[in-house]
Amino acid sequence: MNTPESGKTLSSRRVSRIIKGMPATDGAGVELTRVIGQPVLPMLDPFLLLDAFRSDKPEDYIAGFPLHPHRGFETVTYLLSGRMRHKDNAGHEGVIEPGGIQWMTAGKGIVHSEMPEQENGMLEGFQLWINLPASHKMDMAAYQEYPAEQIPLESREGGIEMRVITGVTSHGTKGPVVQPLTEPLYLDVRVPASQEFFEEITESHNAFFYVIHGSVGIENEDDNTVWLARDDLAVLTHGEVVKLRAGQEAARFLLVAGKPLREPVARGGPFVMNTKEEILQAFEDYRQGKF
Numbered sequence: 001m002n003t004p005e006s007g008k009t010l011s012s013r014r015v016s017r018i019i020k021g022m023p024a025t026d027g028a029g030v031e032l033t034r035v036i037g038q039p040v041l042p043m044l045d046p047f048l049l050l051d052a053f054r055s056d057k058p059e060d061y062i063a064g065f066p067l068h069p070h071r072g073f074e075t076v077t078y079l080l081s082g083r084m085r086h087k088d089n090a091g092h093e094g095v096i097e098p099g100g101i102q103w104m105t106a107g108k109g110i111v112h113s114e115m116p117e118q119e120n121g122m123l124e125g126f127q128l129w130i131n132l133p134a135s136h137k138m139d140m141a142a143y144q145e146y147p148a149e150q151i152p153l154e155s156r157e158g159g160i161e162m163r164v165i166t167g168v169t170s171h172g173t174k175g176p177v178v179q180p181l182t183e184p185l186y187l188d189v190r191v192p193a194s195q196e197f198f199e200e201i202t203e204s205h206n207a208f209f210y211v212i213h214g215s216v217g218i219e220n221e222d223d224n225t226v227w228l229a230r231d232d233l234a235v236l237t238h239g240e241v242v243k244l245r246a247g248q249e250a251a252r253f254l255l256v257a258g259k260p261l262r263e264p265v266a267r268g269g270p271f272v273m274n275t276k277e278e279i280l281q282a283f284e285d286y287r288q289g290k291f
């Protein structure tokens with residue numbers, strides 16, 4: 001295709017699958033929607049899980065996620081509404097607020113709690129799990145945390161706006177989070193009604209978008225435009241550029257991409273390693289208080 005942005009001919013990413021989330025309960029009884037990490041989409045390498053939560057009913061979220069461990073990957077929490085307090089066994093504590101990101105590299109192990117910092121009102125956001133390569137699964141735990149005001153807002157012609165959490169856009173805006181192991185792109189994009197949106201994405205990265213508001217049109221592999229609604233996830237084919245269009249109302253979506261690791265994945269609850277033996281070791285290390 002020919003993009004007005006670059007004048008070059010770039011290969012297009014199409015939608016290969018449309019995924020609906022499934023209702024799930026996690027933590028101490030939090031009602032959420034599991035989009036990646038469910039039977040129809042167990043993972044999209046390097047993405048292991050995507051949970052979406054949106055509720056103004058305290059009974060859906062108030063129990064939160066009391067103390068639990070992680071090892072071997074990263075948890076990325078992005079809030080749209082509400083507040084979440086996190087606290088870990090290394091003395092790290094803070095509150096994530098709307099528009100804020102917490103990018104936690106669990107590495108060899110962290111024990112933490114993630115609890116709503118509110119007793120009522122709307123809690124809305126996402127948690128994405130991103131895998132780490134075998135050579136870095138046992139690194140020290142680390143955080144990259146940024147409130148909304150430290151996340152750059154890129155504005156384009158036609159009223160398009162996006163928050164750039166990590167990666168570099170085709171217009172050169174760079175997000176604050178850095179992760180060279182998977183080279184992620186994480187954008188929160190708003191496109192006015194009927195406007196087109198183009199973005200270049202590293203050709204071999206796996207990529208998806210998730211519709212937060214409105215509807216988003218994209219071509220499928222048969223050159224037909226298909227429309228995704230709120231809470232639909234689109235898995236994209238490989239290619240250099242994604243071309244989307246907002247429907248009759250303004251659209252908002254997350255656009256996420258990352259470098260596939262192509263390594264064996266062994267899961268055990270909150271641990272994601274390469275082999276079953278490493279999972280058993282993680283449970284044993286946790287039981288012995290080695291986290």
Ligand code: MN
Binds near residue numbers: 114
């Ligand atoms: Mn957690």
